[in-house]
Amino acid sequence: MTPSIRIETRDLGKVFAIDGRDMRAVDGVSLSIREGEFVALLGPSGCGKSTILNMIATLLSTSSGEILIDGKAIDPRRPDPKVGYVFQRDTLFPWRTVQANIGYALELSGVPAAERRERTETALAQAGLQGFGHYYPASLSGGMRQRAALMRTLIVQPQILLMDEPFGALDTHTKLEMHRVLLNIWEREKQTVLFVTHDLGEALTLSDRIILLSARPGRVKDEFIVDFPRPRDAVTLRETPAYGALFSRIWHSLGEEFVKGADT
Amino acid sequence: MSRAGIIAWQVLISVTLAVVWEWGYDLHERVPWLVPDLLDPYFVSKPSAIYDQFLHASCLVDKRGTWNGWSSGEFSKCMARSENNLWVATLVTLKNTLAGFAVGTSSGFVLGLALGRSDRLTAIFQPFIVAANSVPRIALAPIIILAFGLGNASKIVTAWLVVVFLVFFNTFEGARSVDRDHISAARLLGASEWQITRTVIIPSTMAWLFASLTPAISFALIGVILGEFIGAQQGIGRMIIEAEARGEAAGMMVAVFVLMIVGVVLAGIVRRVQAYLLRWRPQTVGNL
Numbered sequence: 001m002t003p004s005i006r007i008e009t010r011d012l013g014k015v016f017a018i019d020g021r022d023m024r025a026v027d028g029v030s031l032s033i034r035e036g037e038f039v040a041l042l043g044p045s046g047c048g049k050s051t052i053l054n055m056i057a058t059l060l061s062t063s064s065g066e067i068l069i070d071g072k073a074i075d076p077r078r079p080d081p082k083v084g085y086v087f088q089r090d091t092l093f094p095w096r097t098v099q100a101n102i103g104y105a106l107e108l109s110g111v112p113a114a115e116r117r118e119r120t121e122t123a124l125a126q127a128g129l130q131g132f133g134h135y136y137p138a139s140l141s142g143g144m145r146q147r148a149a150l151m152r153t154l155i156v157q158p159q160i161l162l163m164d165e166p167f168g169a170l171d172t173h174t175k176l177e178m179h180r181v182l183l184n185i186w187e188r189e190k191q192t193v194l195f196v197t198h199d200l201g202e203a204l205t206l207s208d209r210i211i212l213l214s215a216r217p218g219r220v221k222d223e224f225i226v227d228f229p230r231p232r233d234a235v236t237l238r239e240t241p242a243y244g245a246l247f248s249r250i251w252h253s254l255g256e257e258f259v260k261g262a263d264t
Numbered sequence: 265m266s267r268a269g270i271i272a273w274q275v276l277i278s279v280t281l282a283v284v285w286e287w288g289y290d291l292h293e294r295v296p297w298l299v300p301d302l303l304d305p306y307f308v309s310k311p312s313a314i315y316d317q318f319l320h321a322s323c324l325v326d327k328r329g330t331w332n333g334w335s336s337g338e339f340s341k342c343m344a345r346s347e348n349n350l351w352v353a354t355l356v357t358l359k360n361t362l363a364g365f366a367v368g369t370s371s372g373f374v375l376g377l378a379l380g381r382s383d384r385l386t387a388i389f390q391p392f393i394v395a396a397n398s399v400p401r402i403a404l405a406p407i408i409i410l411a412f413g414l415g416n417a418s419k420i421v422t423a424w425l426v427v428v429f430l431v432f433f434n435t436f437e438g439a440r441s442v443d444r445d446h447i448s449a450a451r452l453l454g455a456s457e458w459q460i461t462r463t464v465i466i467p468s469t470m471a472w473l474f475a476s477l478t479p480a481i482s483f484a485l486i487g488v489i490l491g492e493f494i495g496a497q498q499g500i501g502r503m504i505i506e507a508e509a510r511g512e513a514a515g516m517m518v519a520v521f522v523l524m525i526v527g528v529v530l531a532g533i534v535r536r537v538q539a540y541l542l543r544w545r546p547q548t549v550g551n552l
Contacts, residue, residue: 059448079452091449095467095544104463105453136544152453 003035005071006160006192007056012065014051025051027217029065036190040203040210040226042250044257048218049196050088050164056194057085057162069160084158084191086166090145092137098148099124099133105156123151127181143174147181154185161193167202179205179234187231200250204243205234210250215257222253286311309513314521317514321350321503348498348506354522356498357488360416361530364423365484371424372431372480373473379432380439381465393432401426402490409495419496423487427480431473438472439465471545474538481534485527500526 014026026048033039041049054060056067058079067074074080092101100107103120111119124133127147137145146166153161167175183206186193197203203210207226214221226246228237237243285308292299305313319325323342324332332338343349379385379393405422412418442465450464492501500519507515 057452059452079454081454083452085449085452087445087449089445091443091445093446093449093464093467095471097544104450108454108459108463138544138546156454 003037005032006035006037006069007031007033007194008068008071009052009056010066010068012052012055012067013063014048014055014060015063024217026055027219029213029218029220031211031220033192033194035192037209038186038193038195038207040207041194041196041213042200042203042210042254043198043213043218043221044215044254045198047213047215047257049198049213052218053162053164053194053196057083059085080160081156082158083160083162084153084156086150086153086161086163088165088168090137090142090149090169092145092149092152094137097134097136098129098140101137101148102133102151102155104152109156119155123155126185127151141174143170143177146170146178150178150182154189157189159191161191161195163193163195165197166195168197168199175202176234182206183232183234200247200254201238204228204247204250205232205237212250212253212257221257224250282311305513306511307513309517313514314517317512318350318518318521321515321518323349323351348502350503350518350522353498353500353503353519354526356416357485357492357500357523358526360419360488360491360499361423361481361484361526363416363420364487365427365481367420368424368427368484369431369473369477369480372428373435373469375428376432376435376437376473377439377466377469380436380469381461397429397433401487405490405494409491414495414497419488419491419499422491423484426483426487426490430483431476431480434472434476435469438469441472442468471542474541477534477538478531481530482527485523485530489523 009029009031012026012029012031013024016023016025029052031039031052041052043049051060055062056069056074058074058076061076069080069083079085092098093104096104099117099120102123103111103116106116106119120133124130127150129144129147129151132140132144132148137148140148146169150166167178170178179202186206193207195203195206204226210224210226211220212222212224213219224246228240228242285303288299289303289305289310292301292303302308309317316329320327323339326332326338326342332342343351346352379389401422404425408421408425409418412421446464446468447460450460455463488499489501489504492499493505496502500523503519504516507513507519
């Protein structure tokens with residue numbers, strides 16, 4: 001039995017009005033992502049990849065086309081509880097401790113305090129944040145904050161994960177560490193992931209498939225299957241010849257878009 | 265500079281000021297160009313006279329200058345004699361200040377939050393708020409005394425009037441600048457509109473409210489004293505007016521010093537509370 005399609009967009013488009021002029025950010029994007037698949041949406045800055053993700057997350061309205069999750073059109077007023085979203089910048093609530101941040105969604109749905117504590121403790125351990133539960137976000141490093149933000153999303157066990165360049169603001173070392181954490185969790189839970197990034201190395205490390213977008217307006221330009229064996233190691237993977245070969249193939253294609261993107 | 269060095273300087277400055285104040289005017293006859301007329305004890309009294317006046321006003325000593333012990337009952341007799349002795353006056357002013365502060369901050373917060381989150385309400389009420397805020401509060405004090413009488417109510421209303429705008433504008437600004445990503449994050453984590461208000465908008469706006477608490481308590485005290493100046497039977501402001509009528513500089517100075525102490529203590533307490541409530545911030549601002 002082939003895995004079912006979980007996220008589908010049909011001829012998706014987005015037009016922004018900027019200074020009274022229409023700016024087409026996304027144009028005719030049709031994607032389908034299967035159950036348990038890790039897909040990277042790769043493209044140069046400003047190509048509309050985050051816009052696509054935000055439309056799927058109901059953070060933005062669509063201008064044209066359709067979005068289906070599990071075969072049903074999404075309700076733009078009500079986010080799907082099956083879908084988890086991780087922001088580009090850290091959006092932890094600064095007035096809550098790390099533990100209270102991670103337990104936020106449980107609190108919303110009325111999970112009793114004792115169970116909440118237990119589940120957040122587990123999440124803290126999973127993210128390597130043991131002993132930091134009672135800290136406020138301001139006193140944590142960027143990497144720790146983003147790990148906490150990841151756990152805040154994952155605690156309700158969403159089956160679908162939308163991630164908007166979640167590690168974009170981190171330094172290389174911290175980024176690789178985050179890849180390890182994310183891969184660990186994903187190997188176990190096998191969520192369906194749509195991961196937006198402009199970092200080719202990151203896309204290759206994490207994903208099963210890379211969808212390459214063109215420079216603005218964003219269209220699907222190309223697709224690459226990333227068939228490196230799993231479980232993967234974020235560091236050693238980069239030293240294999242297969243990685244290097246695929247990297248240069250995509251890099252060439254991506255490079256054209258960067259040049260085009262720079263002209264506009 | 266070391267801490268000891270700073271304290272040494274502060275002590276030196278205090279002693280110098282006290283000495284000049286106490287004995288400076290004695291030199292007025294001999295070197296009039298050095299000693300200003302303003303140092304005349306008739307206007308500014310003297311530390312020793314202020315201290316004596318303090319002991320009398322607070323019923324600690326009797327008219328002959330002997331100490332009123334607890335046991336002799338002189339203290340309570342003295343307390344009963346005057347309905348606006350220093351203790352009563354301080355208590356009344358303090359109570360009205362705290363009441364005005366509480367009413368002013370809570371109503372300012374609610375108004376600021378409501379308008380800050382609603383463009384329609386803002387559009388409707390903006391001209392009224394701007395107009396009301398441009399009226400000097402002191403101009404309204406006589407009207408308030410007339411309407412609310414000489415008792416506590418008029419003082420609380422005056423303090424409220426001074427505090428409410430300050431807190432309102434702070435809260436309004438805070439409610440407008442709630443991080444949109446925080447709201448989105450809460451929504452995507454399953455929060456309803458009401459849950460977003462309760463768990464994101466209110467806590468985020470509270471930070472702005474807390475920042476306005478220290479000025480608010482000082483403003484509340486100003487409001488109460490203002491009300492007591494215009495018309496009151498009790499309170500420190502009333503003491504000042506009475507002492508002025510009698511031409512007693514020492515009496516006024518005692519009241520001023522008590523006000524200073526009340527102000528410092530209140531601001532200190534509020535600042536502590538504020539630092540605790542804002543402990544999640546990277547660094548607490550205004551940590552004077």
